[in-house]
Amino acid sequence: MFSMKGDPIKALSGFKLPAGAYVAIVSEKPESVSAIRKSVRGRVARVTEVIERTGHQTQVDREPLVDKSAFAPDARSRAVLEGVRIAQQDLRDAGGAYDLNEVRTLMRGVSRQAIDKRVQEGSLLAVPGPSNRRSYPTLQFNRDGTVVPGLKAIREALQTSNSWTVLNFLSHPDVRLGRRKPIELLKSGQLNLVLEAARRHCEQGA
Incomplete structure (x- = not known):
């Protein structure tokens, strides 16, 4: 490649380009x-x-x-993102979730209003699902489609209205329960043991 000074049209006058060359x-x-x-x-x-x-x-x-370092999320923002990832993993580990119609089928055709009422009072656990529609973690249902008793009391013992916090507590082995999962003890009727563990969980913040 080369460049020309002055008027290139005059400089190229009478010049024949060799094959494969362009101007x-x-x-x-x-x-x-x-x-x-x-x-x-x-x-x-x-x-x-x-x-x-x-x-x-x-x-x-x-x-x-703007320097690209300005776009990096800070520690608080990364913690929020990590919280979402943990919640998603908790739901996977707990067996996923049902949608509203599936819950109505399990509960023998109960009305939407009745389901909403149970969610509001805390006796039925719901988490935000796709398109922000409620999803209902499967771990809270017995084999016969009934809901495990004691969920409202557990939420009160944990002193939280955050459904992800309740799900996290129910689905993980707890050292206060001999490394057993709280949801397993609830299904076997040992509500008092789980309530005590929930209170201690709340007090210790872990």
Whole structure:
């Protein structure tokens, strides 16, 4: 590649390009393209192509206005994200969740209003699902479709209205229960043991 000083049209007058060689006119200013197009059409037999550098491309070549380190989430933001990941894993480990229609089937056609009432009072556990619709963790249901008793009391003992916190407590082995899962003891009717563990869990913050 080489460049010419002065008027390149005059410099190339009478010059025969060898096979495979091309001539390009390059402008750093987009507004000059129109003038270049008019100029070469009057002095060159045929214009093969005029390539314009768009404003977007020019902007990409510039230094970024904001340093990329400014976009990195801080410790608090990373903690929020990690909390979401933990909640998702808790739900997977607990066996997933039913949607509303599936819960109505399990509960022998109970009305939506009745389900909403149980969620509000805490005797039925629901978490935000796809499109922010309620989903109902499967671990709270017995084999016959009934809901494990004691969920409202457990939530009160944990002193929380956060359904993810309740799910986390129910689905993980607890050293206060001999490494057994609280939900397993609830299903076997040992509510008092689980309530005591929930109170201690709340007091210790772990």
